[in-house]
Amino acid sequence: MTPTVLFSRPQSEVASLLRDRFERCRTASIVAGFVTPDGIEAAGFALPAHATKLSQLVIGAGTYRAFEAVDSLLASGVPSNRVRIHLGHNRSRSVNKSLFHRYHPMLHSKIYFFEMPNGSATALVGSHNMTGFALRGLNGEAGVLLEGASSDAAFADIRQHIAESFSQAVPYDPTLKEAYAWWTREYFEGLRIEASDVPKDSEARPTIVILAAISNGPLPKPSDIIYFEIEEELREIRSLDTEVHIHVFNTLPAGPSQALSALSSASVALLCKTEGIEVGRGGLELDADWSIDDRKRAELRPTVRPFRPATSKGMQQVRVRVLKALGDRFEYLFDDGKSTWIPEFGDEPIHDEFKHEVWRPVRGLSEGDLIGSEKRRMALIEASPQSGSFILFSRRRRKMR
Numbered sequence: 001m002t003p004t005v006l007f008s009r010p011q012s013e014v015a016s017l018l019r020d021r022f023e024r025c026r027t028a029s030i031v032a033g034f035v036t037p038d039g040i041e042a043a044g045f046a047l048p049a050h051a052t053k054l055s056q057l058v059i060g061a062g063t064y065r066a067f068e069a070v071d072s073l074l075a076s077g078v079p080s081n082r083v084r085i086h087l088g089h090n091r092s093r094s095v096n097k098s099l100f101h102r103y104h105p106m107l108h109s110k111i112y113f114f115e116m117p118n119g120s121a122t123a124l125v126g127s128h129n130m131t132g133f134a135l136r137g138l139n140g141e142a143g144v145l146l147e148g149a150s151s152d153a154a155f156a157d158i159r160q161h162i163a164e165s166f167s168q169a170v171p172y173d174p175t176l177k178e179a180y181a182w183w184t185r186e187y188f189e190g191l192r193i194e195a196s197d198v199p200k201d202s203e204a205r206p207t208i209v210i211l212a213a214i215s216n217g218p219l220p221k222p223s224d225i226i227y228f229e230i231e232e233e234l235r236e237i238r239s240l241d242t243e244v245h246i247h248v249f250n251t252l253p254a255g256p257s258q259a260l261s262a263l264s265s266a267s268v269a270l271l272c273k274t275e276g277i278e279v280g281r282g283g284l285e286l287d288a289d290w291s292i293d294d295r296k297r298a299e300l301r302p303t304v305r306p307f308r309p310a311t312s313k314g315m316q317q318v319r320v321r322v323l324k325a326l327g328d329r330f331e332y333l334f335d336d337g338k339s340t341w342i343p344e345f346g347d348e349p350i351h352d353e354f355k356h357e358v359w360r361p362v363r364g365l366s367e368g369d370l371i372g373s374e375k376r377r378m379a380l381i382e383a384s385p386q387s388g389s390f391i392l393f394s395r396r397r398r399k400m401r
Contacts, residue, residue, distance in 0.1 A: 001148030001155075006126065006141075011350050013137030014128060017145070018112055019044035021122050025114035028053050029162045030130070033060040033108040034184075037069040038132030042354065043112075051077035058165045059130075059172075060086045060107030064181035071174055084169035085180055088187075102190025109165060110143075113158055121150040123158050136354050202333055202398040206236055208244040208318075209332050209392040211259040212298040213252035219268055220248075220290055220300065224322045225275055227288035227307070229295070229315040232279060233379035234393050237318070244272040244320045245330070252298065256385040256392060260332065269326035278317040284308060288319055298390035332394035334384045 006012065022028055022044050030045070040046050045054060051073060059070070074080055088106035093099060112124040126143020128134040134141055146154060210228065220226060226246065230237065247266040253259040263269070278286070288307050290300050311317060346363035383393035 001146055001152045004145040004147075006124075006143040006145055010140030010142065011137050012141070013135065014124060014141075014143065015042040015044075015135040015137075015354075018124065018135065021112075021114040021116075022050055022053065023047075024116065025053060025122075026117045027055040027115045029056040029111070029113045029159075030054070031056075031058045031107070031109045031111045031162055031165045032130035033106065033110060034129040034131060035059045035062040035066045035070075036131045037063070037065045039130035039135055040066070040069045040073070042132050042135040043130060046072055046076065048076040052079075054078050055082055056162055056166050057083045058086055058107070058109075058162070058169050059084070060088065060109075061184040061187060062180065063184065064177055067172075067174075067177040067180055070172060071177075074174070080172065083172040084166055085172050086165060086169040087183060102186045103194050104187065104190065106187060107165065107169075109161065111158060111162060113155075113162060115150055119150050120148060121152070121155045122147050123155065125158070132354070136352055138350060138352055138359060202396045204396050206239065206242045207330070207332060207394045207397055208237060208242060208320075209260075209394050210244065210246040210292065210298065211249070211252065211256055211390040211392070212246060212292055212300045213249045214267075214300045215250075217302075220246075220270060220322050222322050222324055224289040225287060225319050226272065226300070226322065227286060227291040227303070227309060227317065227319050228391055229309075229312060229317055230391055230393065231379035231382050232314050232316045233376045234316075234383060237274070237316075237393065238277055242274065244274065244318075245326055246270040246272060246300075246320075246322075248300065252390070255388060256390050259390065260385060263329065269329075271323045271326040272320035273323055275319040275321045277319075286317070286319060292391065295389040295391045329400040331398040331400055332392065333396040333398065334380075334392070334394055 006014065028045075032039075044050070046069065054073070057070075057073075057078070059066075062070075070083060074083070086107035088104055090100050090104045093101060110126055110128050110130075112128075114122045116122065123146045124143050125146065127141045128139075128143055131139075133139045146158075148155075208230065236242065247259070247263055247269045249259065249262075249266050253262055276286075285306050285308050288303050291303050291307065291309065292298050292300060293310075309317060343362040345360040347361070349358050349360045351358055380393065381387055382389060383391070385392060
């Protein structure tokens with residue numbers, strides 16, 4: 001037997017390989033966890049001239065149109081008793097919302113097995129579902145191609161796996177296409193719920209988070225006023241609900257993300273309330289005891305009276321009064337829990353020659369623009385750790401236990 005590991009590049013098409021083996025084989029047995037119409041088409045299994053070669057087809061899940069494609073297989077000559085649907089496993093629930101578990105164990109095998117007329121056999125065993133994306137080389141997939149004498153022991157094990165999958169499955173009933181598709185949707189809905197497991201114990205409390213250093217000398221005390229600037233587009237900080245937390249370090253960590261991870265090492269954490277906000281460079285001379293002049297190298301410095309800050313374009317001037325030491329510890333979150341995300345594309349596209357489409361690799365995800373204007377979106381980015389600023393705006397926070 002000759003095993004071949006497929007492939008050095010995850011995005012490699014196998015449709016042509018399957019088509020070739022299917023056209024030349026004596027019989028074919030297929031087990032696929034998920035099936036779509038273009039997967040059946042891409043593999044060539046719907047070709048009427050070869051339909052009767054399909055001796056066993058086991059499907060774990062599929063779309064409604066996929067089962068319509070299965071109907072076309074039957075119409076082209078595949079005997080109905082050779083097609084089965086594996087419905088997985090489930091168990092009862094004692095809750096009113098659902099009598100069963102939506103997300104549950106399912107058939108996940110992918111085997112394409114061909115018995116050739118000359119006494120040899122071929123098997124593709126891997127991660128390829130019978131979908132167009134998988135077979136045409138658009139998904140990242142891996143597989144092993146086995147070729148050799150049909151009597152080889154490895155092929156006996158493969159036949160046994162196919163036979164066991166077939167025996168666990170139920171005969172395909174064309175009148176239940178809608179039911180099969182519904183069962184697939186229930187599974188994916190359960191998976192969606194499982195994937196939405198972001199902790200929900202956060203509070204939607206907007207917070208200005210300042211990470212600053214004092215190189216030497218005294219710390220700010222209650223009633224002191226601290227001055228800083230933040231993006232003008234962040235208008236919600238003018239709300240009375242917005243708290244200001246200032247974490248003071250002896251030595252500021254290298255970046256804001258590192259500082260957020262090291263809040264417990266801060267010399268002091270201060271709870272402050274907003275004393276005044278000036279927009280459009282309105283504050284020419286202000287009352288303040290301390291100031292932070294550089295967001296990227298945040299350092300608390302005593303002011304020199306009269307205090308006349310050098311204001312920046314697009315920023316609002318904020319003065320906050322120190323109330324007391326911050327008693328609680330928080331994890332600050334830099335989204336509102338309802339964000340959409342937009343893919344950031346890189347180079348090295350892949351080409352779907354079958355459908356004449358080009359797909360580009362996704363190299364990152366950035367927060368979507370449903371949160372407001374482009375200016376506001378950029379302001380939120382500038383007030384997040386990724387900008388390198390130590391003056392941050394958090395729309396949600398989670399109390400640490």
